[in-house]
Structure formats: structure tokens, C-alpha cells
Amino acid sequence: MMETLARAIEVTRRYGSVTALDGVSLDIRRGELVGLLGPNGAGKSTLINLFAGLRRPHSGRVELFGGSPADPVRRRDIGVTPQETGLPSTLRVREVVDFVTAHYPRGAARGELLERFGLTGMERRQIGGLSGGQKRRLAVALAFAGNPRLVFLDEPTTGLDVEARRALWDAVRDFHAGGGTVVLTSHYLEEVEALAERVVVVDRGRVLADDTVAAVRDIAGMRHVTLTAGELPDLPGVVRAERDGSRVLLLTADADALVRALVRADVPFTGLEIRPTSLEEAFLTITAHEPQAA
Structure with missing residues (x-):
């Protein structure tokens, strides 16, 4: 059995009258690359925030490396890129990277980290002078600043062009190939299909599907x-x-x-190809068939 790095057990989290998570149970195991899918407001970011110790559940239990996510020692082994970041516009790139890596006992080398995410030569640039895509790449790079074992990437490629997105995919694949564990959310379903081995579909605070990419695609039955x-x-x-x-x-x-x-009808044809439906079609099928709560 693979080691479980993060675990949610019957977790419920509410914001006022809104139930963001409703009895969710989920294990993240060492070496996995998990795609977390769901419509806006499905509870994906809330789940990541619970694993990262930024929120606490109203009921149920959340574990990180076998203990509480509130323990700062355990959080040293994770990296997080939230959907939105607010880096100080007057600081330079090197200052931000050095500040973040200083919080870890084995922080990544600045030059290597910037090169990995296509930011070489920008060390002296102020954050306010970076493009939106460059800021996003920096935010993702900071998730790897502490040489983590487990990384949570919440919509990491939002605002990136195709070339930058593909480069980030390569960086994530390299981290995973080296033994790292990744939990990724994305509105780009082709991104999850290209990267993830396991897909978890969440909607209205519940897990609707949890399986390999191929198995989830097959749920559509087409x-x-x-x-x-x-x-x-x-x-x-x-x-x-x-x-x-x-x-x-x-x-x-x-x-x-x-x-x-076709054969019985004696229809002449060539170039026959049969393939599964896309992950996007399966995702729409899964979420569309889920009945609304009363």
C-alpha cells in the first residue's frame, strides 16, 4: 500500500448557509498526480485549503502526513499555489523567492527554481512590472520553493498562453517523475487529461467520481x-x-x-477509428446527471 500523505474523513465545511463540502472522504497517496475537477463553487478550493491548514472543517477530520494540517512542521513539506495571489508590487522577484525559501529548512536554489518556470533573467524585475502570465508562473514557482513532497496547484495555468502552459506541464511532470505528489485543479480539462493519472470529480460539496482518467471517461458510456x-x-x-x-x-x-x-447495410467505408469520449464529455455527463439538492 502506498503511503497516504493527506486525508479527509467525512469532512463538512460551511460558509454561513452555504455547505461547501458535505461529508467528503478522500485520500491522497504518495506519488500520485490527482486532477480535482468540479464546476465553480463545487468545493475544490475549500478542500485544498483544509489540506493546507488554511481552514478547519466544521465536522470530520483532515490529516496531513499523519497529523494535523495546523502543525507548521507538517506544512513545511507542502507547496501551494492558490487561485489568487497578492505579491507586493514593489518587491523584486529575487526578494520574493529568497523570502519564501528562507522559511524552509531545505529551500530550492533561486536560479534553478526560476529556470524551471521560465523566469530566468527576471531576478531584478519588480513584481508590479511583470505581465499577468509572469506573475502566475512566479506564483507556481513559489509552491516548489521548499522542495515539497506534496504540492497543491489551484488553477495554476490561468492566464498563461499555450506555450507557457505546456512549459508548466513539463515542470509538473518532472516533479512527479522525481517522486513528488501533485493535486491539481483546472478549468482546462485537456490539462487534467494530459497530466493526471487519477481524477476526482466534485460537485455541490460531494465526490461524484474518483478513478483513473480512463475509467472516468468511460462513465459517459459513449x-x-x-x-x-x-x-x-x-x-x-x-x-x-x-x-x-x-x-x-x-x-x-x-x-x-x-x-x-454498417457492415450489414453494405456501406463502403475506410479509416475506421474508435476512441473513448473526452474527459470533458464525461465530466459534463457526471455533473449533469447529479440531482439538485432539495
């Missing part, structure tokens, strides 16, 4: 069947059909039955 063909007859089980020239995309719950129907 397959994409693409082929090159002319006119097609009415085919059983086709939920959606799209055509791009001679290329046809068919969405179906039973790809085998669809292909058999």
Missing part, C-alpha cells in the same frame, strides 16, 4: 466512431453525427453494434 464514407443510412444507437467532407464522426453507446450495422 464512444467516438470516425470513418470515411459517403451517404449513410439511419444507424441504430447514434446519439450525434457530424460530417467534415468525407469524414464522419458518430457518437454512440455501442460502437460494436454500430460497426455491425
Whole structure:
């Protein structure tokens, strides 16, 4: 069994009359790269704040490395990038990095940290003079300043262009390949699909799905069947059909039955491909089918 680094046990957290988390149980194990998905207000950031010791549950229990997240010694082994950061605009990049790393017994080397996140040469720049994307990359870099064992990244690539996003993906993959554990939230579902091994879907404060990316995709129960063909007859089980020239995309719950129907109808076709639905389609299926609370 892999070591459990963080654990929520029947956790409930409220903000006034709003229940942000409703009896959530979740384990984060050593070496995992977990994608935490959910609509706005689903409870993702609240869960991260509980693990990081920034909030306390109203009921249930939260553990970090086997103890309380309120223990500063245990928090030394985590890194966090929140959705929003408010770094002082007059400080220089090197001052911020040095200040943060000084809080850890084994802080990362400044030059190496900045290089990893594409900030080399910006040491003397003031925070207020950085672009939005540069500020975001710095905020993510600071999560790794203490050479953590476990990192929580809450919407880390918001505001980044495609190139910067891909570079950050590489940095996260390198950390994970070196034995690090990552919990990642993102509105970019292709980001979670590209990075995560395990996906946890949260909505209205509850965990609706928790499995591998492939297993969560399969929850939608649909397959994409693409082929090159002319006119097609009415085919059983086709939920959606799209055509791009001679290329046809068919969405179906039973790809085998669809292909058999094509053969029986003596439809000439080439280039048959069958693949699962995307994580985004599965996510929409999971959250759409969840009934509203009374």
C-alpha cells in the first residue's frame, strides 16, 4: 500500500448557509498526480485549503502526513499555489523567492527554481512590472520553493498562453517523475487529461467520481466512431453525427453494434477509428446527471 500523505474523513465545511463540502472522504497517496475537477463553487478550493491548514472543517477530520494540517512542521513539506495571489508590487522577484525559501529548512536554489518556470533573467524585475502570465508562473514557482513532497496547484495555468502552459506541464511532470505528489485543479480539462493519472470529480460539496482518467471517461458510456464514407443510412444507437467532407464522426453507446450495422447495410467505408469520449464529455455527463439538492 502506498503511503497516504493527506486525508479527509467525512469532512463538512460551511460558509454561513452555504455547505461547501458535505461529508467528503478522500485520500491522497504518495506519488500520485490527482486532477480535482468540479464546476465553480463545487468545493475544490475549500478542500485544498483544509489540506493546507488554511481552514478547519466544521465536522470530520483532515490529516496531513499523519497529523494535523495546523502543525507548521507538517506544512513545511507542502507547496501551494492558490487561485489568487497578492505579491507586493514593489518587491523584486529575487526578494520574493529568497523570502519564501528562507522559511524552509531545505529551500530550492533561486536560479534553478526560476529556470524551471521560465523566469530566468527576471531576478531584478519588480513584481508590479511583470505581465499577468509572469506573475502566475512566479506564483507556481513559489509552491516548489521548499522542495515539497506534496504540492497543491489551484488553477495554476490561468492566464498563461499555450506555450507557457505546456512549459508548466513539463515542470509538473518532472516533479512527479522525481517522486513528488501533485493535486491539481483546472478549468482546462485537456490539462487534467494530459497530466493526471487519477481524477476526482466534485460537485455541490460531494465526490461524484474518483478513478483513473480512463475509467472516468468511460462513465459517459459513449464512444467516438470516425470513418470515411459517403451517404449513410439511419444507424441504430447514434446519439450525434457530424460530417467534415468525407469524414464522419458518430457518437454512440455501442460502437460494436454500430460497426455491425454498417457492415450489414453494405456501406463502403475506410479509416475506421474508435476512441473513448473526452474527459470533458464525461465530466459534463457526471455533473449533469447529479440531482439538485432539495
